[in-house]
Amino acid sequence: MKKPLIACLSAVLALQAAAQTDDAALIAKAHRIAHVIKMDTHNDIDPANFTATCNYTQRLTTQVNLPKMIEGGMDVSFMIVYVEQGPLTPAGYDDAYKQAIAKFEAIHRLTEQIAPDKFGLALTPKDVVALHKQAKKAVVIGVENGYPIGTDVARVKEFYDRGARYLSMAHNGASQLADSNTGETEGYLYNNGLSAEGREVVAEMNRLGMMVDLSHPAKGANLEAIRLSKAPVIASHSGVRALANVPRNMDDEQLLALKKSGGVIQINGVNSFLKPTSMERFAALKKLHAEFAPYMPKESSSAVRACPVEGVDGRVGRKGGGAPGHELPGMEDLPADKRALAEQRIAELNAKYPPTPRATVKDFVDEIDYAVKKIGVDHVGIASDFDGGGGIEGWDSAAEAFNVTLELVRRGYNEKQIAKLWGGNLLRVWGEDEKVARKLEKRAR
Structure with missing residues (x-):
């Protein structure tokens, strides 16, 4: 009886050794792919962390900052001008505008005054590539919720001139531009669509070359925006509804419409959108x-909290x-x-x-796999929603980005495909939106 037992143990040890060898090979392969431009299309910010004494050159408790980007090999951060939805009144619009400007100014402060040797503001896809070659971290600005525009469509151009390169029409709760995904439970203002002003804003974004973002608005509003847009659209941080049935995720009809537009969905690393409660x-x-x-x-009240540096007074990420x-x-x-x-x-x-148990990197890549199979690898990308609710087991900050690359390698994606997922597809769409804007400008002459 001893020989069969020894044989079984030998077989188990051989399998374990083979598995370790395979893992080592995969890890080595993932490291070889580390040079591709890695872009995260949604990172929330707090202006209190963009001052001379408290900023992203320090290892803050924030999920994104320079030390963590370096550790995880992240190259590009879309920093977000987000304002929570408030009352659709002149006073509400005025307050939202002031909050938005504070965030625009914070981002410019980082790239122009605090650390211009480490961060650069990218206004075009070519800027992203150039900054990468200079070994600088590229910062791109996205606007989450069109609420701060108020009733003045001219503010779309103002935001574009301040650096915004995408804008979503709504957040949680209907804005003056569009119904929200929350309309499924709270009701709609515009019959599950865009308002008249919202339709004007889509046209203005196309004219400027600003990407139309489908993350957060209602399904009907998104489908209407896709129909109206003369340029490819994006979903800057969304999930797959077929795998996680929550209103914030996109169903197959939206995914196929996005593909038809030539756009891209950036799969979102938010626990509750991967494993809903x-x-x-x-x-x-x-x-x-x-x-x-x-x-x-x-938010941003520096009077109520000190700079959140990791390791100070026991602070952790x-x-x-x-x-x-x-x-x-x-x-x-x-x-x-x-x-x-x-x-x-x-x-x-x-x-x-x-x-519900916390989602993992494997759950996250399951959604990438689904989207790739449904609409093709050219229409899928990656986003975290860090510092805005994002974070899963294995990818809880920019420092752990390698784990996503490793899982993609484990699933069989090659270097070219991984480069597309980590940013290539988004850069392509951004460039195509710029081309549409130039064509529209020529027609208008």
């Missing part, structure tokens, strides 16, 4: 957030989206008594509605 848990978390939101410091069972954005900034109460409420919620 139950509707009951989601509703309970939303209610909990509303309860504690008044006690959370306002942000965990994207919160660990399962602990999803309350901003809870770390609550006053001590409110934080203790919030943790108690979360424990009670976990007992009633158990959390």
Whole structure:
């Protein structure tokens, strides 16, 4: 009986050795591909982290900053001018505009004053390539939510002149331009579509060469935008609804329409869009957030928090989206008594509605695989939504980007395909949008 047992053990050890050899080969292959331009098309920012004394040259607790980009080999960050949806009133538009300008100015401060030797603002695809050759990190500006435009379509050009190269028509909640994905549960303002102003904005973006972003608006609004746009469109940070049935993800009809436009979907590394929580848990978390939101410091309020440098006073890097069972954005900034109460409420919620296990890099690449099979590798890209809710197990900051490349290699993608996914496709679409703008300009003469 000993010989068969020894034989079995030998076979197991041989398989383990073979697996380790395969892993080593895959890792080596992934490292050889590391030179491709790696672009993340959605990173949220806080202007408080763009000052002379507190900025992205430091290893902050933010998921994106220069040390983490260097560690993960990330080359390009689309930094986002995001303003939460508010009232559709003159006062609301005015406040939203001021918030947007503060973020534009913060990004320019980083690239022009704080660290121009390390970061450069890219206004064209050629700029991205040039900055990469200079060993600088490229920064591109995207606008998430057209709300700050207000009722003045001329602000689209103002934002373009300030560096914006894509704009989404809405966020969570209908804007003055378009219905939102939240309309599926909250109702629509424009019959699941664009407003008259929204249609003007699409035309203006085409005229300027600004990419139309489909992430966040309602399905009907997206399909209308695709029909109206004379240039390819993008989804800067979206998921696949066939694998995760949430309104923020795109169904097959939208994916096929996006492909027909020549566009690209940047698959989103957000836990809740890869492994959705139950509707009951989601509703309970939303209610909990509303309860504690008044006690959370306002974004960019440097008076209420010190510069969030990792390792200072025990600070650690942000965990994207919160660990399962602990999803309350901003809870770390609550006053001590409110934080203790919030943790108690979360424990009670976990007992009633158990959390879903956290998504992994494998889950993320499953969505890439699905999109590639459905619409082709030329129409798929990568986004994280870091510092805005993004982050999964294995890709929780820019420092872990290699894990995505490794999983793509493991799935059989070659270097050319990986280069397309990590940024090549987005650069192509951006360039095509510029060509359309030039053609429209010639016709207008």
